[in-house]
Amino acid sequence: MTERAATLVKQSGRAPGPRRPPLPARGPLRLPAGLIRTARPRQWVKNVLVAAAPAAAGELDSRHTAVQLALVFVLFTAAASAVYLVNDARDAEADRAHPEKRRRPVAAGQVPVPVAYGAGALLAAAATGSAAALCTPMTAALLSAYVVMQLAYCVWLKHVLVVDLAVVTTGFLMRAMIGGVALGIPLSRWFLITAGFGALFMVAAKRYSEAVRMEGAAGATRALLTSYTTGYLRFVWQLAAGVAVLAYCLWALESGGTADGGLLPWRQLSMIAFILAVLRYAVFADRGTAGAPEDVVLRDRPLAVIGLVWLAMYGLAVADL
Structure with missing residues (x-):
């Protein structure tokens, strides 16, 4: 116990409880603003x-x-x-x-x-x-x-x-x-597999990041985190990332080469950007800082650039240009 905490105990006769966040200032828009924030606009x-x-x-x-x-x-x-x-x-x-x-x-x-x-x-x-x-x-x-x-x-x-x-x-x-x-x-089978395992990758990375950050107190915020080990969650997001990349590559390689009239084999080339995007996101997952996927995607400039390049290549592939 720190000196300040000890002084508080002596003065009040009891140990100080956990701090609670200060309540927002009251006003006519307090409740509507709170409801909008709870609806998660960023999500x-x-x-x-x-x-x-x-x-x-x-x-x-x-x-x-x-x-x-x-x-x-x-x-x-x-x-x-x-x-x-x-x-x-x-x-x-x-x-x-x-x-x-x-x-x-x-x-x-x-x-x-x-x-x-x-x-x-x-x-x-x-x-x-x-x-x-x-x-x-x-x-x-x-x-x-x-x-x-x-x-x-x-x-x-x-x-x-x-x-x-x-x-x-x-x-x-x-x-x-x-x-x-x-x-x-x-719905293409490759689309479903890539989307499903890509989502599992991000979900497991989020859980892993939360477990790392709240180590020792995870059960207070999400009871089930105490039942997972960080090693298991790491295994899940790595497995999911691998399956998503494999499914995407199999989709891209279904095409034999350059589309009729197309300049380049965009489907195959889009694999590079897709894999780079997964690897870039995995950096944050491995650090335990992927707790908010939308922040990672929107705030990391290199990842945003890679994503735009992938979108451009994917669009050209779908359009057979």
């Missing part, structure tokens, strides 16, 4: 994955496609935000023990727990109801399955070893699938 970038399947099939050149993808993006964003609201309401106490999550509006007291539950339920109902009214039956079913699965994760599945990784990974895969389902585009 909405993940929902761009709804365009992955149409992009892979080269089906992004019509107004109908753009309108459908915009609708699916909004619905999936609402569904994901509903899950975030419910999750933060359930995890408010545990989040207060985390150095960053304790600043979340529900954990900090800015958004009352019942309000978070109510807003989450309204958003989930609005998203699934709108999908049933405005989209194809398969799209509505997939979105509803996502909401049910993620709510089950918040309540129970996040406490089941390995299943928790599979559920979060499946959520990413559903994002990647729903655009193709909405537009009736067949």
Whole structure:
């Protein structure tokens, strides 16, 4: 115990408790602002994955496609935000023990727990109801399955070893699938394998980073982290990265060479950028600093440049240019 802590004990007669984050200043916009923050606007970038399947099939050149993808993006964003609201309401106490999550509006007291539950339920109902009214039956079913699965994760599945990784990974895969389902585009087996294991790579790297950072206190923030070892989580993200790279390379090598009229074999060349992107992200995963994938992707300039180069090569390959 430090001298300052000892002085506090003598003065108050009891040991000082854990620090809690200061509450935000009160005001008329305090609650709405807290609800918006809890809905995770920075996470909405993940929902761009709804365009992955149409992009892979080269089906992004019509107004109908753009309108459908915009609708699916909004619905999936609402569904994901509903899950975030419910999750933060359930995890408010545990989040207060985390150095960053304790600043979340529900954990900090800015958004009352019942309000978070109510807003989450309204958003989930609005998203699934709108999908049933405005989209194809398969799209509505997939979105509803996502909401049910993620709510089950918040309540129970996040406490089941390995299943928790599979559920979060499946959520990413559903994002990647729903655009193709909405537009009736067949989903390639290589697309599904690459997207699925790429998502598992990022999810396992996030868990690994959190386990490294919270070593010794991991159970206070995410109970299941005490059941994983850092060695196991490292094995999972390395395995997933390897399978994703292999599946992508097999897709690229299906083409025998340069497309008719094309200047270069863009499919094969895109393997270089894809592998470099995985290797660059793996640097952060290995350091234990990949706890927020969106920060890694958006803030690391070399990774962003590699990603843009890959997108350009992939687009040229899909367009057969």
